[in-house]
Amino acid sequence: MMTNDELTTGVTATKENLLGRTAEQIGRRLTDEFGEPSYRGQQIGNWVYRHGVFDFHDMTNLNGGLRDRLTDRFTLDTPRPKAIQDSPDGTQKLLFGDDTDVWESVLMRDGERRTVCVSTQSGCGLGCRFCATATMGFQRNLTPAEIVGQIIRVGELLPEDERVTNVVFMGMGEPLQNYDAVKAVLDVIASTSGLEVSIRKTTVSTVGLVPQIHRWAQDGIKAHLAISLISADDKQRSELMPINRRYPLAELKEAAIAVANATKHRVTFEYILMDGINDSIDDARKLVSFIHGIPCKINLIRFHPHPESEFRRPSEERVLAFRDYLYPRAPAVMIRKSFGVDIDAACGQLAGRVGTGDQVSR
Numbered sequence: 001m002m003t004n005d006e007l008t009t010g011v012t013a014t015k016e017n018l019l020g021r022t023a024e025q026i027g028r029r030l031t032d033e034f035g036e037p038s039y040r041g042q043q044i045g046n047w048v049y050r051h052g053v054f055d056f057h058d059m060t061n062l063n064g065g066l067r068d069r070l071t072d073r074f075t076l077d078t079p080r081p082k083a084i085q086d087s088p089d090g091t092q093k094l095l096f097g098d099d100t101d102v103w104e105s106v107l108m109r110d111g112e113r114r115t116v117c118v119s120t121q122s123g124c125g126l127g128c129r130f131c132a133t134a135t136m137g138f139q140r141n142l143t144p145a146e147i148v149g150q151i152i153r154v155g156e157l158l159p160e161d162e163r164v165t166n167v168v169f170m171g172m173g174e175p176l177q178n179y180d181a182v183k184a185v186l187d188v189i190a191s192t193s194g195l196e197v198s199i200r201k202t203t204v205s206t207v208g209l210v211p212q213i214h215r216w217a218q219d220g221i222k223a224h225l226a227i228s229l230i231s232a233d234d235k236q237r238s239e240l241m242p243i244n245r246r247y248p249l250a251e252l253k254e255a256a257i258a259v260a261n262a263t264k265h266r267v268t269f270e271y272i273l274m275d276g277i278n279d280s281i282d283d284a285r286k287l288v289s290f291i292h293g294i295p296c297k298i299n300l301i302r303f304h305p306h307p308e309s310e311f312r313r314p315s316e317e318r319v320l321a322f323r324d325y326l327y328p329r330a331p332a333v334m335i336r337k338s339f340g341v342d343i344d345a346a347c348g349q350l351a352g353r354v355g356t357g358d359q360v361s362r
């Protein structure tokens, strides 16, 4: 079992990593450790999250003695990408880690919007049949510093007059299996002294870990929750997503309603359309029946085949027919635009397919 420090740092280092904590948490830690006033946390939080300064010695509003003590005891470390891949549409993918312990982030550019898709685990053990990450198996949970670090490293790719506007937790891994670390990063995003991204422009995607979805509702998290539905038929969903054997649709529906009630926001259902698998009008009918009574919107995503994949992308005709059956029977339906399809072969299947699209809603 990892200690709190190890969870935060990801390593059993002698120096404690403060990255991934809010300014208030940093302030409390410095009060405990050195008896410093709590506003020190605000100063350090500003340097890190607003100005991208990670060396205590460069924090010029701290006195020299404190900078030395901070350097001896703490760190603000996050990995740098090992490689960056560029797509002609401006999408960039950053690869982190070594050997089998790898993860990735994606930067998508769409009009004024700059969206970062972050990973929360190295690999994933949930075995969804349509997903490239599933073939890697689970390696480990990423730390808050490694998750927030992806937003920081992606931000470094942007020119001075641009900034990250949206964050989606749709890269490698199941975010709610790494709940505490994801919650810590959401706290940093939500805190006004943290990253300047709005929590309202942050989305966390889950395949449907029902107990953690209820916890999300109890914690009153303000970020959007997106549930990868894929199928509204228990038998088929269990074949495509083993997690459904543990938490079937009826339980998932109850949890989705709990989140919508607690947050007063619609839950999003992500539905990846796979040719001849889940894209018939009968499938759409089951989907309409499933969402009945859930304040929600539906995002349709065209499947993008990857080398290990046994599924195909449906024709545009089938995608539109599916959408046209859903709307107006469903309150809001969007067909998501694809980004960087030429560089996302190893991504969690939702990465690279977020952002804007054609939406119909009432």
Ligand code: SF4
Pocket: 124, 125, 126, 127, 128, 131, 132, 133, 134, 171, 172, 173, 174, 207, 348, 349
């Ligand atoms: S879709 Fe998500 S939960 Fe399923 S295997 Fe891929 S990364 Fe894991």
